[in-house]
Amino acid sequence: MVMTAEERRQYLQDLFPVWPRYTLSQHFEHLLTLYAHRPLLIVEDNVFTYEEAWEKGKAFAKSLLKLGVKRRQHVALLMANEADNFFAMLGVWMIGAVCVPINTMLRSDEIHYLLRQSDSRWLIMHQTASGVAHDVEIEKIYDELTNRDRSIHLEQVVCIQNSERPLDGRFISWETFQHLADDVSDEIWRRELEKNRYPDEVADIIYTSGSTGLPKGVMITHDMFLRCGFSTALSRAFEDGRRIYTALPLYHVFALVEGILAASFVGGTLITSPRFTATTTLQMMEKYKATDFLCVPSMLVAVVNHPEVSRYDVSVLNALMCAAAPAPIAIWERAVDVLGVQEICAGYGGTEATAATVHTEVGAPIEIVVNKVGRIKPGGSSGLPEFGGANCQYKTIDPFTGEDLPPGEVGELTVRGNLVTRGYYNKPEETAAVIDKDGWFRTGDLGRIDEEGYLELLGRSKELYKISGENVAPKEVEDVICKHPAVAQAYVVGVKDAMTHETGAAFIELKPGVECSRRDIIEFCQERLAKFKIPRHVWFVSVEEWPMTGTGKIQKFKLQEMAEARLNRDESDMRFMES
Template identity: 30%
Template sequence: MSALPPTIPHAAEAAARRWPDRLALVEGEDRRTFAELWQECRTAASALLERGVTTGDRIAIWAPNRREWVVAAVAAQTCGAAIVPLNTRLKGREAGDILRRTRARILFTVSGFLDIDYPALLAGEDLPYLGETVLLDRDWGAFLASGTGPDDTRIDAQLATLTPDHLSDVMFTSGTTGVPKGVLMTHGRILPQVGVWIGNTGLGEGERYLIANPFFHSFGMKVGWVACLLAGAVMVPMPQFDVAEAARLIAQERIAFLPGPPTIFQMLLAERERAPFDCSSLRGGTTGAATVPPVLIERIRNELGMSDIITAYGMTECVNITSCRPGDPVELIAGTCGAAIPGNEVIIADEAGSELPRGETGEILVRGIGVMQGYLDDPEATAEAIDAEGWLHTGDVGTMDQAGYLRITDRMKDMFISGGFNVYPAEVEKLLSAHPAVGMVAVIGVPDERMGEVGKAFVVRRPGGTVEAAELLAWARANMANYKVPRHLVFLSELPRNAAGKVTKIDLKGN
């Protein structure tokens, strides 16, 4: 790749200058060139500048993948603000907490998605810093018209002040403390990692990229639409993954690149057997850190035509940690998540943080330009995650072979992955404890054939509490994102504890 632009807005500007008439985004009948996309970003930036948005401000986006999400993000960053992407599965209480903690000035959301009324979810929340809510599906035209347009001279003046050290986003990840943590990322931490990722995947100019990974995740945003801006690829956003719709888009829009967890590819293979579709345009993609059966990699290559499928590993705190490379054998792609990308150092360490010999099992540590700046307003958690030598402690357990290829074998602490989402029991426990009939609660992950793992909650009722399982689970569904809601619930008279009084979750495994 040529020299990287300093920030994401500069990447959008450079794409418009380099490929003005090339297609940048396809969304149904809506087709935008890079020049048109940048003009809309400038128009939105002018509207934000009219509202006084500037460096240090936080602008929240709570919406599914769509063109306006990208435009709102680039516009906010053009003004010097950091965006706060919100998971579309959050409930009002969870979203309200994030909006308060980030002091978000403006919220971009939608009137509804999957039968969820987002503004209504926030109706009872105290949001002292939020000055305005803009509905992308209703207010967007009026919002754009509220500025002075794409030729606003303040845009270029503001753009000239942006540096790689400006905050790009505050993306929230659940923490083992039970409180979601805001990961502070700068433009200079993101773009070099995305550049390496583009090199490893071969994402090319004009290739159509089906982005089903949500924009509120690093995957959908940073190695999603930001990667398209850098590579000149075409964004084809999907609000949610639907296999029949994905098959239609692959055939109709000639999709070349498609990343996702192994489940997505298994679903596409099954769909192709059920209702054959033209997938001759597919070339490459990436899949996640989960170990993938070699036979699946072979089927993805042979039946879907994705000759350049690779595996990679990243996290909110460091977008891209390891990656396989084009030409790696099937066994490496299926059995590992690659080796450290250029700019990163990755080691396997013991409890003291000392590197272990190759082949031994320990915690995965990463150090490099892409490691987060820290956690929002949480120096203690930052110091716990990033040690004095700059190593980010991922909390994942793995081994490394002699060639530096990483295998993830386990996860530290209690976290489990349900349907591709990280679930932290401490956070679920905290949310469940807010129910007036719940005295104590412990949550563990248990195997599930469809979701991989699901939550199982062990609840001790408060004295006099009469809540039953169905009622408590219904309450949970109303108060937390659905992937966090336990699928199993057991009432106990007490929780098992060790001599120090700590709940011993290992003793719950057989219940």
């Protein structure tokens, strides 16, 4: 018998009738009493039960203790999407230290900044991850990072060898690190575990993508992680043993919270891969009978357009969450048609709010999923009365004055609650600029909240541009362009214009094998948009040309740079022709 969404939610609430206020290590230790022999994590062909994951984390914790890692010290993880990445996190949490996950696509200068800014004392890394030889990158900056003249410096680097290159002698090898655990007894480990039972301690410092300016380290506590994961399982009505596939990186909150932490509340499983390909995704979902797929739009586009998608048996796949950026209605429709998913979900939140704070309702029609990002997730036992039983609340403010706006008005979305970060690590001015005295965090996102509590995103407040004094929200134009039958995805930015101060520039990826012209797009927009909102510049790009963050988001500031470069080139060509 198939349970309804409400029956599934009731099942989950019966499991956690009172919020336990655990740390992450307490949470996973508690789950041993419920799900010890169930699979928690599957990476390629390696399956790890809850009990095996706990033992792996315990071994990590022992080795860290032998290295000298102490409570509240910062341990950076520069690791591929492998099982050891999660085991390392679990080991760090067990001893009360703080994880600093690092984007594996970064290079030496960027890594240097993050390690210094985060005051990381230890680094655990894969020799190669995301196609980057990190041992070589760290060798370049090793002496500066370990400079003993500084009050806080990097103590040691542990490197997991996964290529033929010999290791730098200054690194601790993986084998040596593992053997360190032999010198730490269960009694010593247990004593350290019991010392660290404070759910409001910072568990992770997770760096934002840095789409503008230098990345900022978001401090997230154990309790924030767990409340957010539980409310996701409740909101999406997880059934017992949900099996989630995602190739999203564990160094970001999407896969960590919406994936493995949320699934853990129902004894579920996270299935993942070190890297994303559409073929691998379909193979893994078929082989391990995934019931849920977490992705960003670029991943979903690749999967549903895979030339042999129909060959794969993904018949048990029932749910899909696609977030981090808007996906056009045609992609959602194709996902329902090709993958057979019944429960589609869009969501919204951010690292500063732990992960997703809102979801679209289970069973919501495609039109809602496309045009809204969701309503505030139910909290169940994890929620608080002051937030109406949820974990947060939203309002809109004037992006220029900061004044509250009436319900339904377009403005900058702000959020407060027990999922919202305490602030950015070692950045008090940046923290004060976005979190006010009442705890409201300015998201920088432009949107509105309708009478039913649904949030609608209209882009970044800083992405608004003016044409002859009229405000234009890029998302409104993008939504129209994406309705064109030839368009796979489109993004719009504002660029300078001598006549109207600014104008719109559209970047468009067409569907495979389809042709379309600039004139086609302009004429399509003329029938659906006010004249001033029609983009003056239209450029077609391939899927490889999109500038992406490591978490699959389009970097609008880079699109702006691309637009300006193209306009400057066109202007130079024109001057050349006139001369």
